[in-house]
Amino acid sequence: MKRLVLAGVLTLPLVLSGCQSAYYSAMEQVGIHKRDILVDRVEDTRSAQDDAQEEFTSALEQFRQVVNFEGGELESVYNDMQSAYDDSEAAATSVSDNIRQVEEVAEALFDEWQDELEQYSSQKLRRQSAQTLKETQARYNALHTRLKGAESKMQPVLSALKDNTLFLKHNLNARAIGSLKGEFGGIKRDIDRLLAEMQRSIEASDQFIKEMKQ
Structure with missing residues (x-):
């Protein structure tokens, strides 16, 4: 077995x-060739990052409401915070899944392109194609660095949000709110950095898509 x-x-x-x-x-x-599929998947990843920006922004706002809580039903506040965390986690997973899809087709495209260089009988056309391949790989590598940079900042933020959500779940009282106030500044800083990195990644995606469509 x-x-x-x-x-x-x-x-x-x-x-x-x-x-x-x-x-x-x-x-x-x-x-529809691998080049077209790569562009489509970069566009999908860009959209996923747009969604993730919105969800992390919403989670930060929800956390802000928690630490500014002045009265009412704490259970409802917790439920809203848990929902915001769940939405952020789902959005982050979507971003990572889309990045994997981009990596997969990029590898297939560049492997095929490299192999097909050997099929040219014209040395001139082979050199031109090889140069275009090199330039395309350089553009993709720059984009990939941005994508991975943004992705790497998601998990620490999610971990912090989860910790605070769990803490609130098991301590539904004013004292817990006071404890979370001390956490807010650090989480806000990390989410702001994440959003900025995602924006740079989105801009890099836009540039890559534009250049690939020329």
């Missing part, structure tokens, strides 16, 4: 790779 499970784990990447290859082939048959 263990051997069968291990075999399944080892062959899964091959199966997934085969599925992606079949997908790319099918898309090419209808005139």
Whole structure:
């Protein structure tokens, strides 16, 4: 049984790779190439980051309302904070999933492009294509750095939001609100940095999309 499970784990990447290859082939048959798919996935990632900016901004505002709480139903305040955290976590997951999709098609595109350089009979055209490949990879690498930079700042923020949400859940009293006030400044600073990094990533995505469509 263990051997069968291990075999399944080892062959899964091959199966997934085969599925992606079949997908790319099918898309090419209808005139949609890996370059087009890469642009589409960068656009999807940009949209996911837009959504994430909104959710993290909303979570910060909800946290602000918690620390400024002056009376009412604490259970309701907690529920709103938990909902804001859940929405932020879902948005962050969407961003990461989209980045993985971008990485996948970019790798396939550049591997194919590199392999096809050997098919040229014209040295001049081969050199021109190789130079274009180099320039495209450089643009993608710059974008990828931005995407990963923004992604890396999401998890620390989520962890801090989760800690404070859990603390409020188990301490629904005014004393807990007082404790959370001391946490607000640090979380606001981290979310502000995250939003700024995401904005730079979005701008890099816009530039990459523009250049790829030229």
